Amino acid sequence: MGRLAPWIGGAIVLIALPHVFSSGFALTLMSQIGLLIVFALAYNMLLGQGGMLSFGHAVYFGLAGYFTIHYLNFIYEEEVPYIPVTLIPLLGGLVGLFFGILIGYVSTRRAGTTFAMISLGFGEMVTALTLVLVAIFNGEDGIQTDRVIGEELFGVTYGPNIEVYYLIAGWCLLCTLAMFLLTRTPFGRISNAVRDNPERVEFIGYSSQRIRWLAFSLSSFFAGIAGALHAVNIEHVGFEQVSVLQSGLVLFMVYIGGTASFVGPIIGATLLYFLQSTLTGVTEAWVLYLGVMFVAVIMFFPGGLAGLITMHQPIWRVHARLLAPLLIPYTRFFAALVASVLGCIGLIEMLYFRSSRLSTETELVIYGIESDPFSAVPWIVFTGIAVAGGFAVRKTLPSAVSAWNTAIADARTLPRG
Amino acid sequence: MESFIFAMFNGVLYGMLLFLLASGLTLIFSMMGVLNFAHASFFMLGAYFAYQISEGLNFWAALIVAPVIVGMVGAGIERWGLRPVHRYGHVAELLFTFGVAYVIEELVQMIWGRVPVPYEIPDAMSGALFTWQGFDYSIYRVFMLVVSVAIFVALFALLTYTRIGLIIRAAVSDPIHVATLGHDIPRIFMWTFGFGCALAGVAGVVGGNVLGTEPAMAIQLGPIVFVVIVIGGLGSLGGALVAALIIGIVTRLAIFYDYGVGSLVLALGLEIDTAGMLRDFTRITTAQVAPVLPYLMLVLMLIFKPRGLFGTRDV
Numbered sequence: 001m002g003r004l005a006p007w008i009g010g011a012i013v014l015i016a017l018p019h020v021f022s023s024g025f026a027l028t029l030m031s032q033i034g035l036l037i038v039f040a041l042a043y044n045m046l047l048g049q050g051g052m053l054s055f056g057h058a059v060y061f062g063l064a065g066y067f068t069i070h071y072l073n074f075i076y077e078e079e080v081p082y083i084p085v086t087l088i089p090l091l092g093g094l095v096g097l098f099f100g101i102l103i104g105y106v107s108t109r110r111a112g113t114t115f116a117m118i119s120l121g122f123g124e125m126v127t128a129l130t131l132v133l134v135a136i137f138n139g140e141d142g143i144q145t146d147r148v149i150g151e152e153l154f155g156v157t158y159g160p161n162i163e164v165y166y167l168i169a170g171w172c173l174l175c176t177l178a179m180f181l182l183t184r185t186p187f188g189r190i191s192n193a194v195r196d197n198p199e200r201v202e203f204i205g206y207s208s209q210r211i212r213w214l215a216f217s218l219s220s221f222f223a224g225i226a227g228a229l230h231a232v233n234i235e236h237v238g239f240e241q242v243s244v245l246q247s248g249l250v251l252f253m254v255y256i257g258g259t260a261s262f263v264g265p266i267i268g269a270t271l272l273y274f275l276q277s278t279l280t281g282v283t284e285a286w287v288l289y290l291g292v293m294f295v296a297v298i299m300f301f302p303g304g305l306a307g308l309i310t311m312h313q314p315i316w317r318v319h320a321r322l323l324a325p326l327l328i329p330y331t332r333f334f335a336a337l338v339a340s341v342l343g344c345i346g347l348i349e350m351l352y353f354r355s356s357r358l359s360t361e362t363e364l365v366i367y368g369i370e371s372d373p374f375s376a377v378p379w380i381v382f383t384g385i386a387v388a389g390g391f392a393v394r395k396t397l398p399s400a401v402s403a404w405n406t407a408i409a410d411a412r413t414l415p416r417g
Numbered sequence: 418m419e420s421f422i423f424a425m426f427n428g429v430l431y432g433m434l435l436f437l438l439a440s441g442l443t444l445i446f447s448m449m450g451v452l453n454f455a456h457a458s459f460f461m462l463g464a465y466f467a468y469q470i471s472e473g474l475n476f477w478a479a480l481i482v483a484p485v486i487v488g489m490v491g492a493g494i495e496r497w498g499l500r501p502v503h504r505y506g507h508v509a510e511l512l513f514t515f516g517v518a519y520v521i522e523e524l525v526q527m528i529w530g531r532v533p534v535p536y537e538i539p540d541a542m543s544g545a546l547f548t549w550q551g552f553d554y555s556i557y558r559v560f561m562l563v564v565s566v567a568i569f570v571a572l573f574a575l576l577t578y579t580r581i582g583l584i585i586r587a588a589v590s591d592p593i594h595v596a597t598l599g600h601d602i603p604r605i606f607m608w609t610f611g612f613g614c615a616l617a618g619v620a621g622v623v624g625g626n627v628l629g630t631e632p633a634m635a636i637q638l639g640p641i642v643f644v645v646i647v648i649g650g651l652g653s654l655g656g657a658l659v660a661a662l663i664i665g666i667v668t669r670l671a672i673f674y675d676y677g678v679g680s681l682v683l684a685l686g687l688e689i690d691t692a693g694m695l696r697d698f699t700r701i702t703t704a705q706v707a708p709v710l711p712y713l714m715l716v717l718m719l720i721f722k723p724r725g726l727f728g729t730r731d732v
Contacts, residue, residue, distance in 0.1 A: 053508050106716070110719075112507065113452055113507060114719060116511060117715065117719065118719050121644070121712040121713075121715040124640050124712045125709050128706075132705045248515070251512075251515075285523065285527065287523050288520065291519030294512075294519070295516040295517060298509055298512055298516060299513070302509060351527050351528070355526075355527055355528055
């Protein structure tokens, strides 16, 4: 029962969410996050569980999207057998699987940097082809469709966004469960082993190349499902969806979320897409913040956000009250960090404002205060906050670290319970 | 024939520019095992710095100063960014440079804006050096060729005949052994990284005004430079040169001689599909596939000969 609890809880949350946030923006946002979770989890089958760094996984996401849109249009023109929209994602998954098997065969012969290079090569190749083969991909405009192709069970037409949300939520839950169960199979375990030590895997009688190929194909299958869901949700697909930018985005999501734990990609996809969709309207510097965040994760906490949580697992497993002494040093450190980040953001925003010569806005508002980037005062204030925050970070970090060390040492000496 | 020579000239020029980038990258990669994803970003920084310096002073000052600054930035990033990541392994290092490429692109946009900056060819070199059989060979393009060949020769001499070159070559083939002989390997890494970035900076200074100085220039050229070093073989400067020339010439010829697949299909006596979904396959011209060619070569090379043309070890 304890094992089932997170899944039942997750299902209840997915069902309840649209009743809490019912605006159109929130619905589209949640739908998009749902399919990106599938994509991110699929990507982590490669990066986290199989040890394969891909710079071109959007290929399977995007090609499945193109196929889905064409298929929906063909259904409309009655040229292909009818498939209900509910099951269309499965078709997208099969498209992903097909290309995954095909391209995976040549690219998974080697792991590591070679694999990363080949994936980049295929990513660039497919992106370039979408601009050449206009009849299929329609160049930079992309192709579109109408997802309402007929009435399905219980009168669902997938016209209203709420119905699409539940479609995506259902597929998201199903795929998450499937991918989680996959990690528990012997295949999942041997895939971890191939990541850690391919030579030993060969010695116990497996072909590490075959395992990588299988992992790659399955990952492409789930990426294809996500791509089809994207196509149904947006009703449009363009070359951006197969491009290296999209591949980079999913890499950022997975890595910032944390590759070592199963929930990492879920956290990463939710957080990053939420930030992206809310911040792109507010700031021009979103990609810069994303890049800095990514670099910071690599340098300072390679376990990602999920890694920060699992760091404390051995402590609360023993007793939750052991976390109490962490509260004050953590709060101090976090406050210092937030202050310095806010100061830096203020500086960056003013720099951006000054450099964008085409900007139509005449005044810059940072944190609700009108700041004139051409006068000295805001520069001094933000620099002061950033520098003081930076010093405070350096000063509060050791006590936060030692608090964690003490807590983990205590947890080891106490019995469980 | 005249047009062929002109296309070859442009191909060689483009190839030499690629080589300037690839030489630094292959040195860094073979020595440190780090595939520097941000290498083309340093190329871009070179172009932007050169623009800024030539606004204030002149092109010649930019040619000297900009690469030095780029090299310093590169060494700084190696020292305070890459070195701490080293313990997490090569994949983390690759990811780090991938992130750095994003950050540099955004910083460039933050400082110089999203539109291209007017980094022009210096007035003294804007004319044609000579006109041969109907084609203008501009002074600046010949100058670019001279600079890149000079750097190739200097680099070759440095690596072959000097003590520093000896240590670098030794560190490429066996870093641990060199460390046991008392050389400070992290410091050699740092300066090699900075030096490689400075070479990319030179390419940016001389190439930025021809290719266009804009925030997207790094992302357009970056992956192609990877292709060059993989095809040439890791750690092989000669291989990088040959591969850079091959890719430069092939892509330029493909654009120059715009042959279509359709004519081939007709020559084979087949009928052309003009209406169906696959009609574009018969309409593809070599100019259209030119951007794909390097990646096709990369994939084929990695599948059939992962060591590259002159490489001595696998990627």
